[in-house]
Amino acid sequence: MRILKIREQIIDAIRQFFKSQGFIEVETPLLVPYPDPSPFNEVFEVSPVLDKRAFLTPSPEFFMKKLLAAGSGNIFQICKAFRDSPELSPLHNPEFTILEWYRINADYKDIMTDCENLLNFISQIAPISPKPPISLTPPWQRISIRQSFQKYAGVNLDEFLDPQKARQICQKKGYQINENSTWEQLYHQIFLNKVEPKLPKEKPLILYDYPAPLAALARLKPTNPHYAERFEFYLAGLEIGNGYSELTDEQEQERRLKKDLEARKSLGMRLFPYDKDFVKTVANLPPCGGIAVGVDRLIMALTGAKTISEVLPFPAQRIFSP
Amino acid sequence: MIESGDLKKGICIIFRGEPHLVVDKTFVSPGKGSAFTRAKLKNLKTGAVLEFTFKSGEKIEEANVHTIEFQYLYKQGKDYFFMNPRNYEQISLPEEMIGNFKNFLKEGDIYKIMVLEDQPVSLIPPLKVNLKVVETEAGAKGNTVTGATKPAKLETGYIVQVPLFVKTGDTITINTETGEYVSRV
Numbered sequence: 001m002r003i004l005k006i007r008e009q010i011i012d013a014i015r016q017f018f019k020s021q022g023f024i025e026v027e028t029p030l031l032v033p034y035p036d037p038s039p040f041n042e043v044f045e046v047s048p049v050l051d052k053r054a055f056l057t058p059s060p061e062f063f064m065k066k067l068l069a070a071g072s073g074n075i076f077q078i079c080k081a082f083r084d085s086p087e088l089s090p091l092h093n094p095e096f097t098i099l100e101w102y103r104i105n106a107d108y109k110d111i112m113t114d115c116e117n118l119l120n121f122i123s124q125i126a127p128i129s130p131k132p133p134i135s136l137t138p139p140w141q142r143i144s145i146r147q148s149f150q151k152y153a154g155v156n157l158d159e160f161l162d163p164q165k166a167r168q169i170c171q172k173k174g175y176q177i178n179e180n181s182t183w184e185q186l187y188h189q190i191f192l193n194k195v196e197p198k199l200p201k202e203k204p205l206i207l208y209d210y211p212a213p214l215a216a217l218a219r220l221k222p223t224n225p226h227y228a229e230r231f232e233f234y235l236a237g238l239e240i241g242n243g244y245s246e247l248t249d250e251q252e253q254e255r256r257l258k259k260d261l262e263a264r265k266s267l268g269m270r271l272f273p274y275d276k277d278f279v280k281t282v283a284n285l286p287p288c289g290g291i292a293v294g295v296d297r298l299i300m301a302l303t304g305a306k307t308i309s310e311v312l313p314f315p316a317q318r319i320f321s322p
Numbered sequence: 323m324i325e326s327g328d329l330k331k332g333i334c335i336i337f338r339g340e341p342h343l344v345v346d347k348t349f350v351s352p353g354k355g356s357a358f359t360r361a362k363l364k365n366l367k368t369g370a371v372l373e374f375t376f377k378s379g380e381k382i383e384e385a386n387v388h389t390i391e392f393q394y395l396y397k398q399g400k401d402y403f404f405m406n407p408r409n410y411e412q413i414s415l416p417e418e419m420i421g422n423f424k425n426f427l428k429e430g431d432i433y434k435i436m437v438l439e440d441q442p443v444s445l446i447p448p449l450k451v452n453l454k455v456v457e458t459e460a461g462a463k464g465n466t467v468t469g470a471t472k473p474a475k476l477e478t479g480y481i482v483q484v485p486l487f488v489k490t491g492d493t494i495t496i497n498t499e500t501g502e503y504v505s506r507v
Contacts, residue, residue: 040354086327086357087349174338176380185377188355192375216354232353242353 003311007299009126011078014099014295017121018076023101026075028063030056030082034275038216039263042084043270044094053272056082059292060100061217062278065246068102069284076101078295090307091238091297093316099298102290107245108218108229111289112206115233115241116140119204122302131304132202134236140204146227148207153194160187161211161226183213201237208232217256218244235301243291250283324384326359326376332446334366334385334436337374341366341385341438350375366436366443369418389434389446394427402427404435404442413442423447425480426498447498452507453477455492458484471503 015025035043035055044056057063059081067075081098088094103110116138122128123136149157159165166186170177175189199205208231212220215228229245247253257274264271299311309315329335329347336342342363350358360375366385376382392404392413401414402424415435417424423445427433434446458474471483476496484503488494495504 038354040351040356085349085351089349089351092349092351178379178381180379181377182356185356188352188358189375189377192350192352192358192360197373210354214354239353 003299003303003305004313006126006128006303007311010122010128010299010302011295013122013125014078014118016125017118018101021074023074023076024072026064026067026072026077027079028060028067028077030060030080032057032063034062034273034278036062037257037260037264037272037274039260039267039269042086044082044084045270055272058083059098061290061292062275062281064100064102064290065285066278066281068104068286068288069281074101074103088317090309093296093308093312095316096308097295099293099295100290102246102288104286104288106289107287108208108231108243108289111243111291112140112142112208112231112233113138115206115243115291115293116204119235126302128302129304130236130302132236134201134301135203140206140233141200142206142208144209145207145211146209148195148199149190152198153190155190155194157211158226160190161213187211187214196237199234199237205234206231207234215247215256216242216244217247217253219247219249235298238297238301239294240298240301241291241293243289246285246288246290248282248285248287250279253282254279323381325378326380326382327357327378329359329361329376329382334387334438335363336383336385337363340368341387341443343436343444345371364444366419366438369416385438387436387438387443390437390442391432392435392442393432394429396429397424397427402445404433407432415442415445419444421445421447422501423498425501426451426453426476426478426496428453428478449498450495450504451498452493452495453480455484455488455490455494458488458490460489 031054033052035057036059041058043058046054048054060077060079078099080095082095084094085092119136120138146157149155155169160169163183166183167177170186209227210230212226212228215230218228218230221227221229231243232239233241296308296311305311309317329344331344331346333344334341342365344361345364346362348360350360357378358375362373364371393407395403395405400417402420403414405412435442436444436446453476455474456477459472470486472486473481474484474488475481482503488506493507495507497504
Protein backbone atom coordinates (compact mmCIF):
# COMPACT_ATOMS: atom_id res chain seq x y z
CA MET A 1 0.00 0.00 0.00
CA ARG A 2 2.90 2.34 0.79
CA ILE A 3 4.34 1.85 -2.69
CA LEU A 4 0.88 2.26 -4.29
CA LYS A 5 0.59 5.73 -2.80
CA ILE A 6 4.07 6.73 -3.94
CA ARG A 7 3.21 5.32 -7.36
CA GLU A 8 0.27 7.72 -7.59
CA GLN A 9 2.39 10.66 -6.45
CA ILE A 10 5.11 9.93 -9.00
CA ILE A 11 2.57 9.67 -11.83
CA ASP A 12 0.89 12.90 -10.70
CA ALA A 13 4.29 14.63 -10.67
CA ILE A 14 4.98 13.43 -14.24
CA ARG A 15 1.66 14.91 -15.45
CA GLN A 16 2.30 18.17 -13.62
CA PHE A 17 5.81 18.44 -15.08
CA PHE A 18 4.67 18.13 -18.70
CA LYS A 19 1.42 20.09 -18.40
CA SER A 20 3.23 23.01 -16.77
CA GLN A 21 5.39 23.18 -19.92
CA GLY A 22 2.42 23.19 -22.27
CA PHE A 23 2.67 19.55 -23.44
CA ILE A 24 -0.70 18.08 -24.47
CA GLU A 25 -1.62 14.79 -22.83
CA VAL A 26 -2.93 12.41 -25.52
CA GLU A 27 -4.50 8.96 -25.73
CA THR A 28 -3.82 6.60 -28.62
CA PRO A 29 -5.21 3.09 -29.35
CA LEU A 30 -4.02 0.08 -27.37
CA LEU A 31 -5.82 -2.26 -29.81
CA VAL A 32 -4.03 -1.86 -33.15
CA PRO A 33 -3.93 -3.46 -36.61
CA TYR A 34 -0.19 -2.90 -37.30
CA PRO A 35 2.05 -3.15 -34.23
CA ASP A 36 5.71 -2.13 -34.18
CA PRO A 37 7.47 -5.07 -35.89
CA SER A 38 10.64 -4.84 -33.77
CA PRO A 39 12.13 -8.37 -33.73
CA PHE A 40 12.97 -7.92 -30.05
CA ASN A 41 9.38 -7.82 -28.78
CA GLU A 42 6.76 -10.45 -29.43
CA VAL A 43 3.19 -9.09 -29.54
CA PHE A 44 -0.11 -10.46 -28.21
CA GLU A 45 -2.67 -11.13 -30.95
CA VAL A 46 -6.35 -10.92 -30.00
CA SER A 47 -9.69 -11.53 -31.78
CA PRO A 48 -10.05 -9.68 -35.11
CA VAL A 49 -11.76 -6.30 -35.33
CA LEU A 50 -13.89 -5.68 -38.47
CA ASP A 51 -12.38 -8.93 -39.81
CA LYS A 52 -8.91 -7.47 -39.57
CA ARG A 53 -6.20 -8.99 -37.32
CA ALA A 54 -5.79 -7.08 -34.07
CA PHE A 55 -2.93 -6.82 -31.57
CA LEU A 56 -2.27 -5.28 -28.17
CA THR A 57 0.18 -2.49 -28.85
CA PRO A 58 3.78 -3.01 -27.67
CA SER A 59 4.31 0.80 -27.74
CA PRO A 60 2.23 3.93 -28.48
CA GLU A 61 5.01 5.41 -30.65
CA PHE A 62 3.49 5.04 -34.15
CA PHE A 63 0.20 6.70 -33.26
CA MET A 64 1.88 9.47 -31.29
CA LYS A 65 4.00 10.23 -34.34
CA LYS A 66 0.84 10.41 -36.46
CA LEU A 67 -0.38 13.14 -34.10
CA LEU A 68 2.97 14.97 -34.34
CA ALA A 69 2.84 14.82 -38.14
CA ALA A 70 -0.68 16.26 -38.01
CA GLY A 71 0.66 19.28 -36.12
CA SER A 72 -0.09 18.43 -32.46
CA GLY A 73 3.02 20.13 -31.11
CA ASN A 74 4.64 18.78 -27.93
CA ILE A 75 2.75 15.75 -26.57
CA PHE A 76 3.01 13.13 -23.83
CA GLN A 77 1.12 9.99 -22.86
CA ILE A 78 1.03 7.58 -19.93
CA CYS A 79 -0.58 4.29 -21.00
CA LYS A 80 -0.32 0.52 -20.92
CA ALA A 81 1.84 -1.41 -23.37
CA PHE A 82 2.00 -5.17 -23.89
CA ARG A 83 4.98 -7.38 -24.70
CA ASP A 84 4.93 -11.14 -24.78
CA SER A 85 8.30 -12.28 -23.47
CA PRO A 86 9.17 -15.98 -23.34
CA GLU A 87 9.45 -15.76 -19.54
CA LEU A 88 8.60 -13.35 -16.77
CA SER A 89 11.50 -11.93 -14.80
CA PRO A 90 11.99 -9.59 -11.84
CA LEU A 91 12.06 -6.77 -14.42
CA HIS A 92 9.33 -7.87 -16.83
CA ASN A 93 5.55 -7.87 -16.58
CA PRO A 94 3.76 -8.61 -19.89
CA GLU A 95 1.51 -5.58 -19.35
CA PHE A 96 3.35 -2.48 -18.16
CA THR A 97 2.95 1.28 -17.88
CA ILE A 98 4.86 3.37 -20.38
CA LEU A 99 5.47 7.12 -20.48
CA GLU A 100 6.28 8.64 -23.87
CA TRP A 101 6.88 12.26 -24.72
CA TYR A 102 7.86 14.05 -27.91
CA ARG A 103 9.32 17.54 -28.16
CA ILE A 104 9.28 19.25 -31.55
CA ASN A 105 12.19 21.22 -32.99
CA ALA A 106 14.38 19.27 -30.59
CA ASP A 107 16.83 16.35 -30.66
CA TYR A 108 18.03 13.62 -28.29
CA LYS A 109 20.20 16.01 -26.29
CA ASP A 110 17.10 18.09 -25.44
CA ILE A 111 15.31 14.91 -24.35
CA MET A 112 18.27 14.03 -22.09
CA THR A 113 17.80 17.42 -20.43
CA ASP A 114 14.06 16.74 -20.10
CA CYS A 115 14.90 13.47 -18.28
CA GLU A 116 17.19 15.28 -15.84
CA ASN A 117 14.59 17.96 -15.15
CA LEU A 118 11.70 15.48 -14.86
CA LEU A 119 13.49 13.31 -12.30
CA ASN A 120 14.64 16.36 -10.37
CA PHE A 121 11.02 17.58 -10.31
CA ILE A 122 9.67 14.20 -9.16
CA SER A 123 12.23 14.08 -6.35
CA GLN A 124 10.98 17.43 -5.05
CA ILE A 125 7.31 16.44 -5.07
CA ALA A 126 7.09 12.72 -4.28
CA PRO A 127 8.54 11.06 -1.14
CA ILE A 128 11.03 8.91 -3.04
CA SER A 129 13.48 6.62 -1.24
CA PRO A 130 15.94 5.00 -3.66
CA LYS A 131 18.18 2.38 -2.02
CA PRO A 132 21.05 3.14 -1.94
CA PRO A 133 20.26 6.87 -2.18
CA ILE A 134 20.81 8.37 -5.66
CA SER A 135 21.41 12.04 -6.26
CA LEU A 136 19.04 13.09 -9.07
CA THR A 137 20.29 16.66 -9.35
CA PRO A 138 21.34 17.61 -12.89
CA PRO A 139 23.65 17.32 -14.70
CA TRP A 140 23.86 13.54 -14.86
CA GLN A 141 26.87 11.59 -15.99
CA ARG A 142 26.86 10.99 -19.77
CA ILE A 143 28.98 8.27 -21.41
CA SER A 144 28.90 7.29 -25.08
CA ILE A 145 28.51 3.59 -25.79
CA ARG A 146 31.86 3.77 -27.56
CA GLN A 147 33.55 5.12 -24.40
CA SER A 148 31.81 2.55 -22.19
CA PHE A 149 33.03 -0.36 -24.36
CA GLN A 150 36.58 0.98 -24.28
CA LYS A 151 36.56 1.70 -20.56
CA TYR A 152 34.81 -1.38 -19.17
CA ALA A 153 35.41 -4.09 -21.78
CA GLY A 154 38.62 -2.88 -23.44
CA VAL A 155 36.87 -3.17 -26.79
CA ASN A 156 37.21 -0.65 -29.61
CA LEU A 157 33.61 -0.33 -30.80
CA ASP A 158 34.62 1.22 -34.16
CA GLU A 159 36.40 -2.07 -34.93
CA PHE A 160 33.62 -4.17 -33.40
CA LEU A 161 31.12 -2.67 -35.90
CA ASP A 162 32.71 -4.88 -38.55
CA PRO A 163 30.90 -8.26 -38.18
CA GLN A 164 34.09 -10.26 -38.93
CA LYS A 165 36.07 -8.33 -36.31
CA ALA A 166 33.24 -8.69 -33.79
CA ARG A 167 33.42 -12.49 -34.12
CA GLN A 168 37.18 -12.45 -33.68
CA ILE A 169 36.99 -10.23 -30.59
CA CYS A 170 34.28 -12.37 -28.97
CA GLN A 171 36.16 -15.56 -29.78
CA LYS A 172 39.34 -14.16 -28.23
CA LYS A 173 37.39 -13.28 -25.09
CA GLY A 174 36.15 -16.86 -24.81
CA TYR A 175 32.50 -16.39 -25.82
CA GLN A 176 30.73 -19.17 -27.65
CA ILE A 177 29.94 -18.28 -31.24
CA ASN A 178 28.25 -20.30 -33.93
CA GLU A 179 27.22 -19.58 -37.50
CA ASN A 180 23.77 -18.39 -36.34
CA SER A 181 25.09 -15.82 -33.85
CA THR A 182 23.97 -12.38 -34.97
CA TRP A 183 25.97 -9.18 -34.59
CA GLU A 184 23.37 -7.92 -32.13
CA GLN A 185 23.92 -11.02 -29.94
CA LEU A 186 27.69 -10.55 -29.98
CA TYR A 187 27.28 -6.88 -29.06
CA HIS A 188 24.95 -7.66 -26.16
CA GLN A 189 27.15 -10.54 -25.03
CA ILE A 190 29.91 -7.98 -24.35
CA PHE A 191 27.53 -5.29 -23.13
CA LEU A 192 25.66 -7.53 -20.64
CA ASN A 193 28.74 -9.32 -19.30
CA LYS A 194 31.40 -6.64 -19.34
CA VAL A 195 29.81 -3.20 -19.52
CA GLU A 196 26.41 -3.10 -17.82
CA PRO A 197 27.49 -4.70 -14.50
CA LYS A 198 30.24 -2.07 -14.14
CA LEU A 199 28.15 1.03 -14.87
CA PRO A 200 28.16 3.45 -11.91
CA LYS A 201 24.98 3.05 -9.81
CA GLU A 202 25.17 5.87 -7.28
CA LYS A 203 24.21 8.53 -9.85
CA PRO A 204 21.84 8.46 -12.83
CA LEU A 205 23.65 7.66 -16.03
CA ILE A 206 23.01 8.41 -19.70
CA LEU A 207 24.47 6.10 -22.33
CA TYR A 208 24.33 7.62 -25.80
CA ASP A 209 25.22 7.17 -29.48
CA TYR A 210 24.28 3.54 -30.12
CA PRO A 211 25.72 1.59 -33.07
CA ALA A 212 23.65 2.09 -36.25
CA PRO A 213 22.41 -1.57 -36.29
CA LEU A 214 20.70 -0.79 -32.95
CA ALA A 215 19.23 2.51 -34.11
CA ALA A 216 15.62 1.29 -33.94
CA LEU A 217 13.66 4.47 -34.83
CA ALA A 218 16.51 6.92 -34.25
CA ARG A 219 18.16 9.18 -36.80
CA LEU A 220 21.77 8.36 -37.70
CA LYS A 221 24.38 10.89 -36.63
CA PRO A 222 24.88 13.35 -39.50
CA THR A 223 28.62 13.49 -38.67
CA ASN A 224 29.11 9.70 -38.34
CA PRO A 225 26.43 7.41 -39.81
CA HIS A 226 27.92 4.37 -38.03
CA TYR A 227 26.19 5.59 -34.89
CA ALA A 228 22.62 6.69 -34.15
CA GLU A 229 21.26 9.53 -32.03
CA ARG A 230 19.79 7.18 -29.47
CA PHE A 231 20.30 7.14 -25.69
CA GLU A 232 19.21 5.19 -22.65
CA PHE A 233 19.17 6.33 -19.08
CA TYR A 234 19.88 4.19 -16.04
CA LEU A 235 18.94 4.62 -12.41
CA ALA A 236 20.49 2.33 -9.81
CA GLY A 237 21.79 0.12 -12.62
CA LEU A 238 18.27 -0.31 -14.07
CA GLU A 239 17.54 0.55 -17.71
CA ILE A 240 14.64 3.03 -17.41
CA GLY A 241 14.20 5.00 -20.65
CA ASN A 242 15.16 4.86 -24.32
CA GLY A 243 15.15 8.08 -26.38
CA TYR A 244 15.98 9.26 -29.89
CA SER A 245 16.34 12.09 -32.29
CA GLU A 246 13.40 10.75 -34.27
CA LEU A 247 13.89 9.38 -37.75
CA THR A 248 12.10 11.66 -40.25
CA ASP A 249 13.26 9.97 -43.48
CA GLU A 250 10.35 7.92 -44.86
CA GLN A 251 12.47 5.75 -47.17
CA GLU A 252 14.86 4.84 -44.38
CA GLN A 253 11.84 4.18 -42.14
CA GLU A 254 10.30 1.81 -44.68
CA ARG A 255 13.62 0.03 -45.17
CA ARG A 256 13.96 -0.53 -41.39
CA LEU A 257 10.38 -1.83 -41.03
CA LYS A 258 10.97 -4.32 -43.86
CA LYS A 259 14.24 -5.41 -42.29
CA ASP A 260 12.52 -5.91 -38.92
CA LEU A 261 9.87 -8.09 -40.57
CA GLU A 262 12.57 -10.19 -42.28
CA ALA A 263 14.26 -10.64 -38.92
CA ARG A 264 10.94 -11.69 -37.37
CA LYS A 265 10.49 -14.24 -40.13
CA SER A 266 13.92 -15.79 -39.58
CA LEU A 267 13.26 -15.93 -35.81
CA GLY A 268 9.90 -17.66 -36.32
CA MET A 269 7.97 -14.80 -34.70
CA ARG A 270 4.43 -13.59 -35.46
CA LEU A 271 4.20 -11.94 -38.89
CA PHE A 272 1.92 -9.11 -39.98
CA PRO A 273 2.03 -6.31 -42.57
CA TYR A 274 3.74 -3.04 -41.66
CA ASP A 275 1.85 0.22 -41.31
CA LYS A 276 2.09 2.00 -44.69
CA ASP A 277 0.20 4.99 -43.35
CA PHE A 278 2.84 5.36 -40.64
CA VAL A 279 5.61 5.43 -43.25
CA LYS A 280 3.86 8.33 -45.05
CA THR A 281 3.47 10.04 -41.69
CA VAL A 282 7.21 9.98 -41.07
CA ALA A 283 7.80 12.26 -44.07
CA ASN A 284 5.62 14.90 -42.41
CA LEU A 285 7.21 14.69 -38.96
CA PRO A 286 8.70 17.92 -37.69
CA PRO A 287 12.27 17.59 -36.41
CA CYS A 288 11.69 16.11 -32.95
CA GLY A 289 13.09 14.08 -30.12
CA GLY A 290 11.18 11.54 -28.05
CA ILE A 291 11.51 8.85 -25.44
CA ALA A 292 9.77 5.84 -23.90
CA VAL A 293 10.15 5.37 -20.15
CA GLY A 294 9.18 2.24 -18.23
CA VAL A 295 7.10 3.77 -15.44
CA ASP A 296 7.04 0.61 -13.31
CA ARG A 297 10.83 0.36 -13.42
CA LEU A 298 11.12 4.07 -12.67
CA ILE A 299 8.99 3.50 -9.56
CA MET A 300 11.15 0.50 -8.65
CA ALA A 301 14.30 2.60 -8.83
CA LEU A 302 12.76 5.47 -6.86
CA THR A 303 11.38 3.25 -4.08
CA GLY A 304 14.21 0.74 -3.84
CA ALA A 305 11.91 -2.15 -4.90
CA LYS A 306 13.84 -5.20 -6.10
CA THR A 307 11.16 -6.66 -8.39
CA ILE A 308 8.49 -5.23 -10.68
CA SER A 309 5.88 -7.25 -8.74
CA GLU A 310 6.46 -5.04 -5.68
CA VAL A 311 5.27 -1.92 -7.52
CA LEU A 312 2.20 -3.50 -9.17
CA PRO A 313 -0.97 -4.23 -7.17
CA PHE A 314 -1.73 -7.26 -9.35
CA PRO A 315 1.44 -8.62 -11.00
CA ALA A 316 0.98 -11.18 -13.79
CA GLN A 317 3.17 -13.56 -11.83
CA ARG A 318 0.36 -13.77 -9.27
CA ILE A 319 -2.85 -13.41 -11.26
CA PHE A 320 -1.76 -15.97 -13.87
CA SER A 321 -0.06 -18.41 -11.51
CA PRO A 322 -1.46 -21.94 -11.80
CA MET B 323 24.53 -30.81 -24.09
CA ILE B 324 21.72 -28.50 -23.11
CA GLU B 325 20.81 -25.03 -24.41
CA SER B 326 21.06 -21.82 -22.40
CA GLY B 327 17.24 -21.58 -22.29
CA ASP B 328 17.15 -24.95 -20.46
CA LEU B 329 19.31 -23.73 -17.57
CA LYS B 330 17.57 -24.42 -14.27
CA LYS B 331 18.33 -23.74 -10.66
CA GLY B 332 20.04 -26.76 -9.14
CA ILE B 333 21.59 -28.33 -12.24
CA CYS B 334 25.35 -28.61 -12.75
CA ILE B 335 27.20 -27.49 -15.85
CA ILE B 336 30.75 -27.24 -17.10
CA PHE B 337 31.57 -23.56 -17.53
CA ARG B 338 35.03 -22.52 -18.75
CA GLY B 339 36.28 -26.02 -17.99
CA GLU B 340 35.13 -26.10 -14.37
CA PRO B 341 32.04 -27.69 -12.79
CA HIS B 342 29.46 -25.13 -11.63
CA LEU B 343 26.15 -25.37 -9.86
CA VAL B 344 23.39 -23.10 -11.23
CA VAL B 345 22.34 -21.19 -8.10
CA ASP B 346 19.88 -18.88 -9.83
CA LYS B 347 18.80 -17.88 -13.31
CA THR B 348 16.77 -15.04 -14.78
CA PHE B 349 15.54 -14.05 -18.18
CA VAL B 350 17.15 -10.87 -19.54
CA SER B 351 15.99 -8.85 -22.50
CA PRO B 352 17.91 -5.64 -23.19
CA GLY B 353 15.99 -2.61 -24.53
CA LYS B 354 16.54 -3.25 -28.21
CA GLY B 355 18.00 -6.72 -28.04
CA SER B 356 17.22 -10.41 -28.16
CA ALA B 357 16.60 -12.76 -25.22
CA PHE B 358 19.44 -13.73 -22.90
CA THR B 359 19.70 -15.95 -19.83
CA ARG B 360 21.62 -14.67 -16.83
CA ALA B 361 22.86 -17.37 -14.47
CA LYS B 362 24.45 -17.20 -11.07
CA LEU B 363 27.03 -19.99 -11.01
CA LYS B 364 28.86 -21.51 -8.07
CA ASN B 365 32.17 -23.14 -8.82
CA LEU B 366 31.98 -26.62 -7.27
CA LYS B 367 35.72 -26.76 -6.67
CA THR B 368 36.40 -23.32 -5.20
CA GLY B 369 32.97 -22.18 -4.01
CA ALA B 370 33.42 -18.91 -5.94
CA VAL B 371 30.16 -17.45 -7.24
CA LEU B 372 29.96 -15.52 -10.52
CA GLU B 373 27.32 -14.25 -12.92
CA PHE B 374 27.32 -14.91 -16.64
CA THR B 375 24.83 -13.92 -19.32
CA PHE B 376 24.33 -16.51 -22.05
CA LYS B 377 22.79 -15.67 -25.41
CA SER B 378 19.88 -17.82 -26.46
CA GLY B 379 20.74 -21.09 -28.16
CA GLU B 380 24.18 -21.34 -26.60
CA LYS B 381 25.28 -24.96 -26.06
CA ILE B 382 26.22 -25.89 -22.51
CA GLU B 383 27.78 -29.11 -21.28
CA GLU B 384 26.12 -30.73 -18.29
CA ALA B 385 28.40 -31.93 -15.50
CA ASN B 386 28.33 -35.61 -14.63
CA VAL B 387 27.04 -35.46 -11.07
CA HIS B 388 24.95 -37.70 -8.86
CA THR B 389 23.80 -37.50 -5.26
CA ILE B 390 24.55 -39.77 -2.30
CA GLU B 391 22.95 -39.65 1.15
CA PHE B 392 25.33 -38.93 4.03
CA GLN B 393 24.84 -38.61 7.77
CA TYR B 394 26.11 -35.41 9.38
CA LEU B 395 28.61 -36.12 12.17
CA TYR B 396 30.31 -32.99 13.47
CA LYS B 397 32.07 -29.74 12.64
CA GLN B 398 35.76 -29.15 13.12
CA GLY B 399 37.10 -25.67 12.41
CA LYS B 400 35.62 -24.76 9.02
CA ASP B 401 35.11 -28.35 7.91
CA TYR B 402 31.92 -30.35 8.20
CA PHE B 403 32.24 -34.14 8.52
CA PHE B 404 29.74 -36.63 7.11
CA MET B 405 29.54 -40.43 6.91
CA ASN B 406 28.05 -42.71 4.26
CA PRO B 407 25.81 -45.00 6.41
CA ARG B 408 26.15 -47.86 3.91
CA ASN B 409 29.93 -48.25 3.91
CA TYR B 410 30.94 -46.00 6.84
CA GLU B 411 33.13 -43.93 4.52
CA GLN B 412 33.79 -40.48 6.00
CA ILE B 413 34.08 -37.26 4.04
CA SER B 414 34.34 -33.56 4.81
CA LEU B 415 33.02 -30.45 3.09
CA PRO B 416 34.33 -26.89 3.56
CA GLU B 417 31.95 -24.24 4.88
CA GLU B 418 31.55 -22.57 1.42
CA MET B 419 29.93 -25.73 0.13
CA ILE B 420 27.36 -25.80 2.93
CA GLY B 421 26.43 -22.11 2.61
CA ASN B 422 23.66 -20.75 4.84
CA PHE B 423 22.45 -24.25 5.48
CA LYS B 424 25.12 -24.54 8.19
CA ASN B 425 22.54 -22.92 10.49
CA PHE B 426 20.25 -25.92 10.12
CA LEU B 427 22.61 -28.92 10.12
CA LYS B 428 21.63 -31.38 12.82
CA GLU B 429 23.98 -34.10 14.02
CA GLY B 430 22.82 -37.55 13.08
CA ASP B 431 20.47 -36.39 10.28
CA ILE B 432 20.76 -37.60 6.71
CA TYR B 433 21.48 -35.11 3.88
CA LYS B 434 21.96 -35.34 0.14
CA ILE B 435 25.44 -34.54 -1.12
CA MET B 436 26.36 -33.94 -4.73
CA VAL B 437 29.20 -36.10 -6.02
CA LEU B 438 31.24 -35.17 -9.06
CA GLU B 439 33.49 -37.91 -10.44
CA ASP B 440 33.60 -39.68 -7.05
CA GLN B 441 34.45 -36.42 -5.29
CA PRO B 442 31.82 -35.03 -2.84
CA VAL B 443 31.44 -31.37 -3.76
CA SER B 444 28.36 -29.74 -2.31
CA LEU B 445 25.46 -30.26 0.05
CA ILE B 446 22.00 -30.03 -1.51
CA PRO B 447 19.91 -28.26 1.11
CA PRO B 448 16.31 -29.45 1.52
CA LEU B 449 13.89 -26.56 0.97
CA LYS B 450 12.37 -27.04 4.43
CA VAL B 451 13.59 -28.50 7.70
CA ASN B 452 11.86 -29.31 11.00
CA LEU B 453 13.74 -28.22 14.12
CA LYS B 454 13.00 -28.09 17.83
CA VAL B 455 12.75 -24.81 19.74
CA VAL B 456 15.08 -25.01 22.75
CA GLU B 457 14.55 -21.53 24.13
CA THR B 458 11.92 -18.82 23.74
CA GLU B 459 10.06 -16.49 26.06
CA ALA B 460 6.57 -17.53 27.04
CA GLY B 461 4.07 -15.49 25.00
CA ALA B 462 2.38 -12.72 26.97
CA LYS B 463 -1.18 -13.83 27.72
CA GLY B 464 -3.88 -12.01 25.84
CA ASN B 465 -1.48 -10.60 23.26
CA THR B 466 -3.34 -11.31 20.05
CA VAL B 467 -1.72 -8.74 17.79
CA THR B 468 -1.56 -10.46 14.44
CA GLY B 469 1.89 -10.63 12.93
CA ALA B 470 3.66 -10.08 16.27
CA THR B 471 6.82 -12.17 16.63
CA LYS B 472 9.55 -13.01 19.15
CA PRO B 473 12.99 -14.63 18.83
CA ALA B 474 13.36 -18.38 19.35
CA LYS B 475 16.57 -20.40 19.63
CA LEU B 476 16.59 -23.68 17.70
CA GLU B 477 18.41 -26.91 18.60
CA THR B 478 21.11 -26.03 16.05
CA GLY B 479 21.76 -22.71 17.82
CA TYR B 480 20.12 -20.62 15.07
CA ILE B 481 17.80 -17.82 16.22
CA VAL B 482 14.61 -17.20 14.22
CA GLN B 483 11.57 -14.92 14.61
CA VAL B 484 8.44 -16.93 15.43
CA PRO B 485 4.78 -16.10 16.21
CA LEU B 486 3.95 -15.59 19.89
CA PHE B 487 2.13 -18.92 20.28
CA VAL B 488 5.30 -20.99 19.69
CA LYS B 489 6.60 -22.56 22.95
CA THR B 490 9.89 -24.07 24.07
CA GLY B 491 9.85 -27.74 23.04
CA ASP B 492 7.72 -27.17 19.91
CA THR B 493 8.99 -28.39 16.57
CA ILE B 494 8.75 -25.81 13.78
CA THR B 495 9.32 -25.81 10.02
CA ILE B 496 11.91 -23.40 8.58
CA ASN B 497 12.38 -22.36 4.96
CA THR B 498 16.11 -22.90 4.46
CA GLU B 499 16.35 -20.44 1.54
CA THR B 500 14.96 -17.45 3.42
CA GLY B 501 15.84 -18.72 6.91
CA GLU B 502 12.31 -17.83 8.00
CA TYR B 503 9.64 -19.58 10.10
CA VAL B 504 6.96 -21.38 8.04
CA SER B 505 4.71 -23.23 10.49
CA ARG B 506 4.46 -25.21 13.72
CA VAL B 507 4.51 -28.97 13.24
